[in-house]
Amino acid sequence: MSHFKHHVFFCCNQRAEGESCCANQGAAALRAYAKDKIKALGLNGPGKTRINQAGCLDRCNQGPVLVVYPEAVWYTYVDQEDIDEIIESHLMGGQHVERLKI
């Protein structure tokens, strides 16, 4: 069994000025939003969910991106509503969010 039921990695990579990267598309703020929300819901911790930052996940042209393991589902997202849907549908409900999958 996986140490975390859902282990979520947000790419927070900052590339050089002028290059497209997740950090320039709100990744850090939306990761913080997700982390706070998961904690507020009591869903954080071993056997439950972990929200992590990561270096470049190498899918820059589809960014901002996150990946949920061990199910290996990749998403892009734009705003808090997208993050809410990933949390409520996927992490809480087990239903992947097809419209945000990459």
Place this chain on the structure above:
Amino acid sequence: MSHFKHHVFFCCNQRAEGESCCANQGAAALRAYAKDKIKALGLNGPGKTRINQAGCLDRCNQGPVLVVYPEAVWYTYVDQEDIDEIIESHLMGGQHVERLKI
């Protein structure tokens, strides 16, 4: 199918002075070693292996730690020989390294 066959995350978190953390136990240097070795072996890229840095993976007392997804196998390691064994046995050969598992 997973975008990366093996997606490896090294905890590279730096905690405050005096607190045990992966960053104080060689995590960044050994991540760089792993990344360079995977690239030299031609094993990097989609469908193959990705070596990433990550923020705190919340297993500080067992650190330094890394996790390999989607198989969700966690390891601790000490030196380049441990990293070599994880690469050769697990990432190349598909055999988990039992002595380093946490």
